[in-house]
Amino acid sequence: MGVTERRAREKEELRSRIIEAATELFVHEGYTSVSMRRIAEKIEYSPSTIYLYFKDKADLVTHICAETFRKLTAALDAIVSSGESASNKLRSCLRAYIDFGLQNPNHYYVTFCVPEYQWKDVSPETEGGIYQLGIQAFQSLRDGLTACQRSPEFRIEDVETTAQMVWTMIHGVTSLLITLPTQFPWVERERLIETSLDHILRSLRA
Amino acid sequence: MGVTERRAREKEELRSRIIEAATELFVHEGYTSVSMRRIAEKIEYSPSTIYLYFKDKADLVTHICAETFRKLTAALDAIVSSGESASNKLRSCLRAYIDFGLQNPNHYYVTFCVPEYQWKDVSPETEGGIYQLGIQAFQSLRDGLTACQRSPEFRIEDVETTAQMVWTMIHGVTSLLITLPTQFPWVERERLIETSLDHILRSLRA
DNA sequence: TGACGGCCTGAACACTGTTCCGTATGATAA
């Protein structure tokens, strides 16, 4: 036999080429600038072919983001299970999260800055939609905070509330720097981020 | 004469009707769901007529947001010049900002959550684009913080950095609650907001 | 009455995501 295997391999290969082409457009020009026709042109197939591999544009982009977000979650988990102090762990996690957003602005934007109703009927096979990706990253972040709760250095009563609060705070810097990178007269970026981390950790200390 | 006056009045009236119709669609369905054709249908004019009154869709929406944001700035200014303590002023300002965002999600979203490059060539007559609206609100917020700097209760070295940091923090809650109102398992909204304000103020105290 | 000028429209352009139907290819079965 081997023929069905080869077919499957070829199919998988085209699928990868679609993702690859779409990713390149997506990373450099953002979600709205990516069109099915441009992707098709890039891979030298017709637009309708893409629909044999992905349900729709949202589905395609979700798969693109999934891969990238897995890296973030992995990085956060690595930090959490490192030998650092609870305080250092948390700070590293927050910093890694922000850096991830700033280095992958389009991935971050599409996941956290596009209203959920716009993803309304993204294929449910992607398990609950694109947020799931972000929510997993949030879980890792909460793990970092749980470590802090056990440390006497901190005073954290409600981990869940605190974790959500910290998340919204770092999302604030990240998303605003992505959305308004130049039009707003920001102070030096590094200073803004580090000051934010200082204050967040400070507000959590006993 | 009076005829040119009447004409001008009628022109202004149609302009208002356009804004009114667009606002209704915008508030209930958001930016992308508003189409020039639907607005035109609502006011019983042709789509091209709208372009005699507004340069393009972005220009129209900017004018819609301008009106609403003026209210926010006014509210913040009122708080800043009230007789409250510096601490209360700041807290009230932050709370007002968040509430404004949650009560006008589409206005807020379009101003702060749409990447600046998407507004690239919005009519420059709207003085630097739609951010200007938000930046003015930020100014008021910074005024609230300056009041705190003079109070011995607080320890604020760099007002500009601190103001920007506080802004990103409250933008974080506001925008995430707008973007993911239901898909994420939030703790009780009021609890999240108040806890955030507690921590922000706490991190600023001497 | 005729000309001017402002207001408005219909049609078109260039896009978008998406669907559907016909076709061609190539592997399998007779």
Next chain:
DNA sequence: TTATCATACGGAACAGTGTTCAGGCCGTCA
């Protein structure tokens, strides 16, 4: 070798979008 059949794919079309532009209507003024 021939016939069958599923699968992969492409072209054209549909229903939208923002935007532009030539032309027509109509009131005002000379």
